[in-house]
Amino acid sequence: MKSLLKKRLLPVVAIAATAGLVLSGCSAAGGGETKEIKIGVLATDKGNLAFGMDEAKAAIGVSMAAIGGTIDGGEIDGVPITIVYEGTDGTSASAQTAVKKLVENDGVDIVFGPVSGDEGETVVQYALTTPEVTYVNGSASPVGMTLAGADNFFRFHGDSAMWMGGLGDYAYNEKGYKKVYAIAEDYSFPYDNAGGFFSEFCAAGGDVTGNAWVPVGTTDYSSIIAQIPADTDAVYVGLGGADAASFLSQAVTAGVQKPLIGGTIAVDTTALSGDANIAEVAVGTIAGGPVPGPDYDSPEWQTFVAEYVKQPKAFPSPSIFSILYYNSFNSLLLALQEVKGQLGSPDQKDLRAALTALEWTSPTGPISLDGNRQAIVDNFLIEVVQGADGTLTTKQISQTSGVAQGTKTYDRFEGCPE
Amino acid sequence: MDIWPLILLNGLTLGAVYFVASSGLTLIFGLMRVITLAHGTSFLFGGYLGYVAASATDNWIIGLVTGLVAAGLLGLFTHQVLIRRFQDDDMRVALITLGVAVIGTDLMLAVFGGTATQVPFPQDLQVAVQIPGIGDYPLIRLIILAIAVVLGIAIYLVIARTRFGSIVRAGVDDAPMTSATGVNVRVVFAVIFAVGSALAGLAGVISGTLFPLLPGQDGSYLLFSLVVVIVGGMGSIPGAAIGSALVGVVSQFALVVAPTYAFVLTFALMVIVLAVRPQGIMGRPA
Numbered sequence: 001m002k003s004l005l006k007k008r009l010l011p012v013v014a015i016a017a018t019a020g021l022v023l024s025g026c027s028a029a030g031g032g033e034t035k036e037i038k039i040g041v042l043a044t045d046k047g048n049l050a051f052g053m054d055e056a057k058a059a060i061g062v063s064m065a066a067i068g069g070t071i072d073g074g075e076i077d078g079v080p081i082t083i084v085y086e087g088t089d090g091t092s093a094s095a096q097t098a099v100k101k102l103v104e105n106d107g108v109d110i111v112f113g114p115v116s117g118d119e120g121e122t123v124v125q126y127a128l129t130t131p132e133v134t135y136v137n138g139s140a141s142p143v144g145m146t147l148a149g150a151d152n153f154f155r156f157h158g159d160s161a162m163w164m165g166g167l168g169d170y171a172y173n174e175k176g177y178k179k180v181y182a183i184a185e186d187y188s189f190p191y192d193n194a195g196g197f198f199s200e201f202c203a204a205g206g207d208v209t210g211n212a213w214v215p216v217g218t219t220d221y222s223s224i225i226a227q228i229p230a231d232t233d234a235v236y237v238g239l240g241g242a243d244a245a246s247f248l249s250q251a252v253t254a255g256v257q258k259p260l261i262g263g264t265i266a267v268d269t270t271a272l273s274g275d276a277n278i279a280e281v282a283v284g285t286i287a288g289g290p291v292p293g294p295d296y297d298s299p300e301w302q303t304f305v306a307e308y309v310k311q312p313k314a315f316p317s318p319s320i321f322s323i324l325y326y327n328s329f330n331s332l333l334l335a336l337q338e339v340k341g342q343l344g345s346p347d348q349k350d351l352r353a354a355l356t357a358l359e360w361t362s363p364t365g366p367i368s369l370d371g372n373r374q375a376i377v378d379n380f381l382i383e384v385v386q387g388a389d390g391t392l393t394t395k396q397i398s399q400t401s402g403v404a405q406g407t408k409t410y411d412r413f414e415g416c417p418e
Numbered sequence: 419m420d421i422w423p424l425i426l427l428n429g430l431t432l433g434a435v436y437f438v439a440s441s442g443l444t445l446i447f448g449l450m451r452v453i454t455l456a457h458g459t460s461f462l463f464g465g466y467l468g469y470v471a472a473s474a475t476d477n478w479i480i481g482l483v484t485g486l487v488a489a490g491l492l493g494l495f496t497h498q499v500l501i502r503r504f505q506d507d508d509m510r511v512a513l514i515t516l517g518v519a520v521i522g523t524d525l526m527l528a529v530f531g532g533t534a535t536q537v538p539f540p541q542d543l544q545v546a547v548q549i550p551g552i553g554d555y556p557l558i559r560l561i562i563l564a565i566a567v568v569l570g571i572a573i574y575l576v577i578a579r580t581r582f583g584s585i586v587r588a589g590v591d592d593a594p595m596t597s598a599t600g601v602n603v604r605v606v607f608a609v610i611f612a613v614g615s616a617l618a619g620l621a622g623v624i625s626g627t628l629f630p631l632l633p634g635q636d637g638s639y640l641l642f643s644l645v646v647v648i649v650g651g652m653g654s655i656p657g658a659a660i661g662s663a664l665v666g667v668v669s670q671f672a673l674v675v676a677p678t679y680a681f682v683l684t685f686a687l688m689v690i691v692l693a694v695r696p697q698g699i700m701g702r703p704a
Contacts, residue, residue, distance in 0.1 A: 044532075045527060045532060045633070046523075046527075046633050046634045046637075047632075047633070047634040048534075048632065048634070049532075050527065050532030050533075050632055050633040050634060051531065051532030051533045052532065053532065054531065054532055089634060186677065186678050212677055213677055213678055214673065214677045214680070215677065215678070215680050215681050217634070217638065218673065218680070219625075219628075219629035219630065219635075220428065220432050220628070220629060220669075220670065220673075222428040222431075222432075222556075222559070222670075223421075223424070223425045223428045223429075223670045223671075223673050223674050224673060224674070224677075226421045226424050226425065226428070226674075227421060227674060241534070242533075242534035242630045242632045245534040245536070245630050246534070246629050246630050249536060249630070250628075250629075252544075253544060253546075253556040253558065253559075254546075254554075254556060255546055255554060270533055273533075277544070313531060315533075412678070
């Protein structure tokens with residue numbers, strides 16, 4: 001009897017639920033005027049990039065303060081904006097759960113994020129299935145994300161291959177490194193990041209003495225360090241967050257004498273400001289990425305840094321994550337201001353047109369989008385130096401303007417990338 | 419130079435950290451037949467407080483003791499206040515300790531932030547020593563291996579040679595019967611729970627000295643401890659030692675031979691042991 005009842009009830013419940021979904025969908029898409037904007041933020045609060053959420057909030061705090069709002073929301077031309085946050089651990093699976101929750105349960109109009117590469121690829125795939133929602137990337141940077149054909153997905157910063165532009169030549173010609181050993185995390189971001197470096201380095205004539213692709217979250221690097229061949233001139237460190245901090249401190253205890261070449265997030269402020277004793281190996285490390293050295297003197301940069309350090313839980317200087325989150329979130333806010341808070345219908349077309357046409361001078365230089373909704377940006381090469389007070393900081397080597405995306409994507413590779 | 423002896427030693431020193439973490443779990447698991455999912459929380463809590471104490475006093479030993487005591491008190495609190503009444507209901511204990519773990523993870527993230535921290539240890543210990551056949555090796559890893567060995571022998575002797583140890587062993591075999599002979603099993607349970615958590619806290623400080631402490635490690639160390647206990651056999655200290663050494667060595671060799679599959683191979687070890695010897699290497703059939 002009970003099961004019979006269940007059998008009869010189920011279709012009714014299903015139909016009612018479907019009807020409810022359709023109705024709510026209609027009311028959201030059908031109404032011409034936007035009465036409220038809900039932005040869902042994805043950021044990491046667990047795992048090796050657990051500081052991502054604090055950095056995202058710091059960036060959003062700076063951006064929202066400029067329009068009189070807070071990290072929880074504000075108002076543009078009378079349209080209230082609510083911001084909700086969803087934490088992830090940096091993996092595809094958790095990003096998938098979090099983005100679905102934001103879109104399907106919280107009913108957000110715009111998704112902002114995520115932090116990590118694999119998460120970004122997942123979110124892009126999900127974006128393809130939800131064309132009515134607009135996605136603005138946070139800091140995920142695999143090359144392929146903006147080549148996937150999701151025309152509701154926008155990225156206002158460079159990809160990880162673009163970030164390495166110029167570093168391979170510099171390492172080979174200026175630093176004179178002929179043979180490099182590669183240690184990198186085993187996921188999409190380091191593939192492209194290392195791919196960008198090594199394709200240039202190998203083209204210049206350099207050799208790779210080996211590649212160790214280690215799982216994300218590896219804490220014990222002692223055996224990896226032991227494998228670095230003696231005839232290596234330098235070691236490429238494609239690690240980030242806590243993994244980079246682990247590697248650097250163990251490189252000190254293991255007495256690594258080789259100079260290092262950093263992937264974009266290896267010698268970020270998050271690693272350099274930690275309290276581990278890493279100066280011995282970190283000083284002299286060269287790296288490429290979207291973060292200028294602290295001596296960078298653009299007024300937009302100085303303003304941003306001054307506002308950033310006022311945020312709760314801010315690092316001594318902005319990390320790559322807060323900079324990318326700021327540039328991206330501010331792009332979104334500028335576009336929202338452009339359309340006076342009216343997203344347009346169908347499919348938020350006015351907002352998307354404004355995002356596509358947006359051009360502004362960010363703290364790290366001018367930003368505009370190409371035809372794939374991928375930013376054309378400035379890129380920086382830096383070197384780690386020790387300040388007068390012993391703290392580690394970076395010095396800018398060079399700046400390249402108007403770097404555009406290539407179309408080559410990378411996978412895990414042995415030796416030089418193909 | 420042949421690197422295999424070095425990797426073996428790396429695996430053993432990593433296993434030392436796993437052993438300290440999992441010896442506590444094997445006592446709790448073996449004696450009380452309950453899974454505490456808050457074991458990783460004790461680990462990270464002890465590690466963070468050890469970090470605070472060691473940084474404030476510039477004394478590594480004080481850091482170790484602080485981590486041990488703090489996690490022990492957390493364990494005692496969890497046991498006395500939250501799970502004592504439901505001790506025979508393993509499902510409830512699992513859920514309550516899961517709750518403690520989830521709340522603990524978020525509170526620690528709020529207090530200690532998301533960046534990696536590392537427990538400071540004396541500059542004098544940050545040196546390499548010569549080991550024949552291996553070459554230079556970081557002294558701190560050997561010290562930690564020594565701590566684990568001494569601790570393991572001490573726990574083994576307490577369990578094997580003392581009256582308290584015999585009560586614990588009796589409890590592992592048959593708790594109701596032990597209770598019937600007049601032993602206040604509840605006090606024994608409370609002590610074991612506190613000691614088990616304290617060992618996890620000590621492991622947190624030790625691990626935080628070698629590797630960074632960061633959110634998410636509570637989960638990964640809970641997982642590694644469970645693997646060690648399952649591989650070694652519930653309630654067996656020698657089992658935990660063998661299990662930790664195996665997990666440590668396998669993960670280090672895997673990292674060198676097939677880094678991409680390092681995690682997979684570690685769990686494959688557990689699968690193989692479960693398939694061949696379901697009670698674990700040193701475990702007795704239930």
